Amino acid sequence: MNAPTLPLTDQPRPDSIVAWCADGPVTRDQFLADVAQLAALFPPGGHVLNSCSDRYHFLVGLAAAAVSGRVSLLPPNLTAETVARLVAAHPDLVCIHDGADAIDGLPGLGMPPRADVGAGGLSVPQIPVDQVISHVYTSGSTGIPGTHLKTWGSLVVNGLAEAERLGAAGHVLVGTVPAQHMYGFESTVLMCLHGGAALWHGRPFYPADIAAALAAVPRPRALITTPFHLRALLDAEVAVPPPDFILSATAPLSEALARRAETTLG
Numbered sequence: 437m438n439a440p441t442l443p444l445t446d447q448p449r450p451d452s453i454v455a456w457c458a459d460g461p462v463t464r465d466q467f468l469a470d471v472a473q474l475a476a477l478f479p480p481g482g483h484v485l486n487s488c489s490d491r492y493h494f495l496v497g498l499a500a501a502a503v504s505g506r507v508s509l510l511p512p513n514l515t516a517e518t519v520a521r522l523v524a525a526h527p528d529l530v531c532i533h534d535g536a537d538a539i540d541g542l543p544g545l546g547m548p549p550r551a552d553v554g555a556g557g558l559s560v561p562q563i564p565v566d567q568v569i570s571h572v573y574t575s576g577s578t579g580i581p582g583t584h585l586k587t588w589g590s591l592v593v594n595g596l597a598e599a600e601r602l603g604a605a606g607h608v609l610v611g612t613v614p615a616q617h618m619y620g621f622e623s624t625v626l627m628c629l630h631g632g633a634a635l636w637h638g639r640p641f642y643p644a645d646i647a648a649a650l651a652a653v654p655r656p657r658a659l660i661t662t663p664f665h666l667r668a669l670l671d672a673e674v675a676v677p678p679p680d681f682i683l684s685a686t687a688p689l690s691e692a693l694a695r696r697a698e699t700t701l702g
Contacts, residue, residue, distance in 0.1 A: 440590050441562035444471070444499055445629045447493055447612045450556050454655045455492045456608055457637040462492060466500075466550065468509055468558040473551035474500035474532075481528030485509050486616065487537040492637040493547045494615040497516050497532040498570070501559040504587065510572045510616050514539060521580070555582055564681065565589030568625040570617050591629045594622055599631025607680060609658040612634040612646060633658075641665070643672035644698075656680040663689045670700055676702040 446456055447464040455462040468481055474496055478484075484501045488506050490496040501508045509526070511518050519539060523529050530668075531542040538544045563569075567588045573581035599605055604627050611624035627633040636653050640646040646669055650657060659668075659679040669676065670693075678701050 438562040439566045442588060442630075443560045443562055444503060445560060447477030447629075450558070450576035452651075455495065455635045455637055457492055458652075461634070464552075464560075465553050465556045465558050467496070468557055468560065468610060470489055470496045470551045471499040471503060471561075472558075473548060474545075475504040477545060477548065478504055478506065479530055479545070481506070481530055482525040483507050483509055483529045485511075485522065485529055485531045485539065485542065487539055488530055488534045489512060489537050489545060489639065489640060490534050490613075490637050491611065491615050491624060491635050493532075493534045495635065496547070498625065499629070502563055502569050505567070508629070510618070510621060512573050512617070513659075514549045518632065520582075542583075559597045563588045565592075570621075573620070592624055595630040598622060599627045599633060600625070602627075602658075602681065602683065603692065604658065604681075605632030606656055608634050608636055608657045609660055609680070610638075610646070610653065610657060611647045611662060612640055612665040613662060613686070614639060620660070623683060623685075636665050643669045643674050643676075647674050647676045650677040658683065662686045663693060666697055667693060670696055677702055 438465055450465040452464045453461045454464055454467045464633055484506050486494055486497040488497055498508050514633050531539045531544045533544055534547040565588055568585050569588050570586045573582050596607055615622035615625050624635050628635045636649055638649055640649040658678050659682045661684055663684055
């Protein structure tokens with residue numbers, strides 16, 4: 437008996453917005469075309485390391501791996517030791533990258549240009565709920581990083597639950613955190629596949645870049661960040677287009693910093 441399936445995305449219409457890039461919004465049909473194009477380019481093998489720094493490219497790489505039955509490895513870092521450990525465990529490993537983030541010593545697949553959507557109306561792929569989509573890892577601070585296998589069903593549940601809790605549907609998510617780490621993975625990627633949000637393609641770091649990213653997307657918009665980035669943003673005293681909500685994680689957030697952010701950013 438075949439396992440039940442869930443769609444790659446629950447974005448409801450061909451023109452639903454999945455992401456915002458420097459040249460404007462990306463529709464569901466454009467996303468699906470980009471995914472199909474990349475999936476057709478994969479070399480043989482079952483494991484991919486997605487090092488894309490552009491968040492939309494990361495999303496396309498993750499989805500292309502999923503629809504083609506491959507597993508995305510999301511390690512805590514990309515040091516030579518970590519990469520060597522991954523290659524030893526998965527000799528078929530290939531790196532998806534978008535240029536400067538290619539990894540020495542790994543076969544690479546660069547992100548191609550946008551695909552031709554054609555007539556549109558593309559069908560949404562269905563993925564078995566028990567299919568392992570990704571390996572995520574502990575930090576390794578107490579030894580070799582532990583591996584956690586994430587199935588499609590569990591990832592969809594996580595994205596939907598977080599989006600519902602935050603009221604994220606319809607928001608554009610600007611993230612200062614990498615898509616490859618679990619916080620960024622769930623809060624800036626999964627909620628765009630399941631949860632009705634859209635992502636901003638960049639990963640702003642400096643206060644002026646964060647303000648520029650927020651200014652580049654329409655409201656409602658949200659800032660997905662950390663106490664470190666939030667404090668630096670407030671200390672810089674730059675003009676910040678107000679986000680409609682702020683999500684902070686990875687470190688303790690003091691009540692004083694939270695109140696200051698609410699007062700300053702509205």
